[in-house]
Every structure is written in structure tokens, then in C-alpha cells.
Amino acid sequence: MTARGQGRTAFAYLTPALLVLAGLLAYPIYQLVLISLYDYGQEQVSGGAPLTFLGLGNYQNLLGNQQFWTVLGQTVAFAAVCVVGTLLVGAFLAILATRVRTWVRMTLFLAALGAWSTPAVAGSTIWLFLFDANFGFVNEVLGIQGFSWTFDKWTAFGLVAAQVIWCSFPFVMVTLYAGIKAIPGEVLEAAALDGASAFRTAWSVTLPLLRPIILVVTIQSIIWDFKVFTQIYVMTNGGGIAGRNLVLNVYAYQQAFAASEYGLGAAIGVVMTVLLLVITLFYLRALRRSGEVL
């Protein structure tokens, strides 16, 4: 078989997967971009008004809006805190899990799985109960009844960030734990025979071997935390007092989808997708520079 023929066969084998991908990914993204170029509200959807092509009008409108930039900045900072927090907590507990007795590890895993499997809305509501100003358990323990956690901008963001970290660290923990366990014992043994200290082993052996896994959980976390919606929407009652706890997804929902401005909403969606793609690309590139085979 010629090289060309081989390529064709390979392509034929890949076609079903490509079709599924095109249907599930390309078409929605195509529609998203398309809608973002129009003035597309409820009137237009239900045929009550003609379609107007705006070109980049929605984007101009969006990028010219001061609030968008404030919200974008908040989103990036909020996501960064959540990602770093999730990775630190997850990594710490994963290492802890490799060092403790079986029953302790089992308890830790069960607790983590509990947090992981709690639906976001339920988790957020439970946290709100715990931190309720008058009847919350936390205020009772701290003796500060009447203190509202969700009123001040920073305590509100802090509370939501803690909740996000709480429900996303189990993924990091379980994945890293599996990664650490998969490191062949001989490698560590060899390091020990060569007289490497515990720190040296961790830094020069374990960490490099874990890098692909860390890469995956970091990108996953960035994407998840950048797109946080439920926690903010539920815990700050739709974006906080005077909208000061808005993040991009909630902003898009409030300004565009709830207000039936689907064109503007689609534009926000496109901007978000592009941003996430850029972040991911930069990250991949940085890793490749550092010598990782991807």
C-alpha cells in the first residue's frame, strides 16, 4: 500500500469520530459565531422582527463597556485564586494520602468523593446555610452572629472561592494520587540508592514524572474555574450587592441571556472561548519550551 493509500485508510477510519466532533463541536461554535454577528433577541427568534446584521457591532458594544473589563478582571483574578487553591489543597492531600494508613486514606477519599459528587447548587446552598449571618453554624462557633459573609465584596468572593475549591480539589487529589502511585518503585529505589534526599527525590524524580498529569489538572481547573456560574449565582444571589461579585459567565447570563440579547450573549461566549484557547495554548507552549514531550 502506498503512503497515500495508507493516509486514505486512516482517514476513513477517523471519519466517524470526525463527524461526531463536527456535529457536537464545530456546528455549535459556528452557530455561536454566527449569532454573535446579528442583533438577535426574542423578537427575532420568534419571527416578530427582521434580522439585522451587525457585523462586529456586538463586540464593539461589549469591548467598549467599562463594566465588561471590570468583570473580566475579576473573573481572571477569581479563577487564578481558585486554580492555585485547588492545586495546592489537592496536591497536599494527594501526598498525604500516600503516607497514611489505609483506613485514614479510605476516610479521606470517601470525604473527598462526597464533596465531589455534591451537585453545585446543593453544595452552594449548604455552604450558605453554614455561613448564614444569624443562624449559621460558622458564626455560632466564631461567636459573630449577625455578621454577613455575603455582603462585603471580598468576604463574598472569599466564601465562594472556598466553596469552589472544596468541590473541585477531589479531582486534583485523586488524579495526582493515581499519578504518584504509578511511579515505578525501582526509580525511587534507584534515587534512594544514589543517596538522594527526600526533597531531592520529590523535586527531581517525582515532579518531572508527574508533569503530564499536573498539566492536565491545571488546564482542567483553569477552564472550570474561569467558567464558574452556579456558585456565584446561588451564593451571591446573582452577582452580589450592586453586581460587585459578577464573573463573566453570570454577567453573560444577566446582561444577555436573561435579557434576551442572544447576539450579545453569543459575543461574550466567543470572547470567552478565545480567551480560554489562548490561555491553554500559552500554557502548552511554555511546557514545550521547558522540554516536555507532548
Add this chain to the structure above:
Amino acid sequence: MRLKTLVAVLGVGAVVACAPVQSGPTGSGTDEKTGQLRVWLFDEVNRGPKEAVVKEAISEFQGKHSGVTVDVQYIQVSSRAERFKAAFSDPKSAPDVAEFGNTDLAGYVSAGGFSELDLSSWSESKDLVPTILDTAKVDGKTYGVPWFVGVRALYYRTDVFTELGLKPPATLDEIAPLARQIRQRKPDLLGISAGGKYLFAALPFIWAQGGDIAKQDGGKFTATVDSAEAKAGVAKYTELIKDDICPPATCAGNGGDASVEQFRAGKAAMTIGGDFNRKSVDASSAAGKYAVVPLPGKTSGSIAPAFAGGNLLGVMKGTQRKTLANEFTQLLASKKYQQKMYTAMGNLPTFSDVQKQVSDSDKFLEPFTKTLQSGTKFVPVTPAWAKIEAQAVVPTMLQEVVTGAKNVDTATADATKTMNAAFSS
């Protein structure tokens, strides 16, 4: 290179080839006289009595029209926007008759959802209170029949007022000093439970000063919250959400329900509540210890214009049984059934004579009917209002003032800008 071509092709395709989906023209020529009439009504916390009245109306209707069945579906208020949007986009899944909130009217009409009603042949329609019927109109055309109306007035705790030797406020300006005095002497109580998201409590303050949210000029709306009168109203209302009356940490995030909830929990000496809150307050720790007066206006003896909330019954544009749908709407909204709905659910009727009848027999309703008779006002009747509401423009403005993030001038100026953008889009 190949990728570039692909992107270019996609880009050109996106712009030239096709446009986003639009559903076909709604409204059909057919007017069938038999078959199933589909009706959407709102679900309620305690739906039993409502359902019983509706069933009675249905059996009366089916008795008059052979070969007609009426199918009622109760939909959730919280998800109504999605349900109605879906119904407008796909007329096949839409009902023939629907109950909907009067603030949603303008948006629904411009989406092409409801058809114009001709009430002239319906003898009872002349008794509909004009300002209430206005809430069913867009550009002078009627698209619904007011089924019931809801207005708010001032609830206060009689035990607290007696203990402190106080009288309910006689003017709008007296509310803040009075509330401050109560909180000073009873620090556990909120002087008045007001909320930073409680639009319908804030509006009467603006209206009483002679201001408004927006004005209409030849079909075009312009925001007027930055007028001197409106700003005075905003200042008066936000003065209530301060540490010495209703601390922002407790009150800034509250909407109507949460504001009334503080009163129910016995934590507030006053609040602004609707006739529809009566049952829940009577089932709370404030039961038997409260009274209601109209929210006072600027001068002693006057009443601040209240917001005329309420629900309408309308006929969907895509219906294939227009005559039947009209007749059923008029039956369910008739005096007879409004009276029954009042007995069942406590819903305030929209006919002036029925209103008088029920308030004569029930003294509790007096402050509310008085408020209704002294004239009510409404939010701007334009589809842009739904957008402004969804974007929480007015609550954000109030909260900005309450938290000190902006002063009244800046907050109202910014809100004006946002609203004008919505009006002109």
C-alpha cells in the same frame, strides 16, 4: 496554509451563506369551534382553591360548547420566561389561553406572542378599572384582560407602636425619622424592612415626589431617573437602608419576599407589603399584632402612587381556536369568577364594583382599595423594560447608593445611561 483557507471559507460562509434560525410566521387563519383548548395558568404554593374555581369555570364552559375540552397546565412562575419563549418560538407547543404577569406584557407582545383583544362586545368590560386596564395595553391596544391586581401598602406592628406611643406616618417624609426612632429605642428591630432589590417599594417613593423611571414621547422612551424629583425619591428610599434603620448588611440584598420575611419573623416594625402577603403574615409571629395603612404621599392625607402589579389573561397569537379562546378568557376573567377567585385565593378583583363589594365585606382590604382608587402607576410599557429588569438596572442603582459606592447623582446618571441604551436598542 490549509488552515487559513478553512478559516477563510468558514468566515465567508458564516457571513454570506445563512443567518441564525427564525421560526416561521405565527398566527393562522383557522378558527376551529371544537377540539381541545389549551390553557396555561400559574402554579401557586397553595393551588387547591384556585384549581377548584378553574374547574368550575371549565365545566360551565364545556357545558355551553359541546365537543370542546379544556386542558389546563399549571406552569411555574420562576421558569415562565423559558416556557413562554419556547411557546413563542414553537407555536405548536403553545397554549391557546395563558395567564401572565402584566410587567411581562410588552416583551411578550413584541415577541409576537399574544393577539389583540376586542373587548367592546363584552358588556362587563366597561367596569374594569381604567388604570388597571392600562396595564394590559401596549401602544393603546389591549392584549389581555386583567384577572387580578396586587398593590402594596405599609404594614406596621401595632404592639410596638402602642408600646412606644407612636402613630403610623402621615407623610412619606415622616417614615425615615419614625423608623430611626423605633430602632433607637428597640435596637433589635429594623425600623422599616426595606430592600435594595425591592423595586416595587422604591417606585412609590419616586412617584410620590413627582418623578418617574422614564417618560414616553411619541412612542420613544427616555429614562428620567436623573430628574430632580426622581433623585429626591431615590434619596428618600435609600435613606431607609442605613445602619440606623435597616442596615445594608441585612437589607441591601433583599427583594420583596425577603423584606416581608423580616416582618414575618418579628424583626421589623414596618414593611411595605402587598395584599397578597396577608396569608403568610397571618401565619407568622406577627399575626394579630399588625395593621396596614396606605403608604402616605408627600402631603398629609395623600397616598403615594402604588405599582399596579397583577396578572392578565390573554389569547395566544398562534391559536387555532380564536373564538373559543376569547370566550374562555372572558368567562374566567368575568365578575362571577373574579369574585370566586377572591374568595378562594384572596386575589383583588379588577372590576370597580366587585372591588367595592369585597372591600365592604372585608375591612382588611380597605387600605389596598383606597390605594388603588387614589391612582396607581406602572413601569414603562416597552419590551426594553424586560431587558432593564433582567439586567437589574434599578436594584443596582439603589444598591450602589446604599453601599456608598456611588452617590445619588452618579448612580442615577449611570442608570439613566444604561436604560437609554436599552430603550434605543
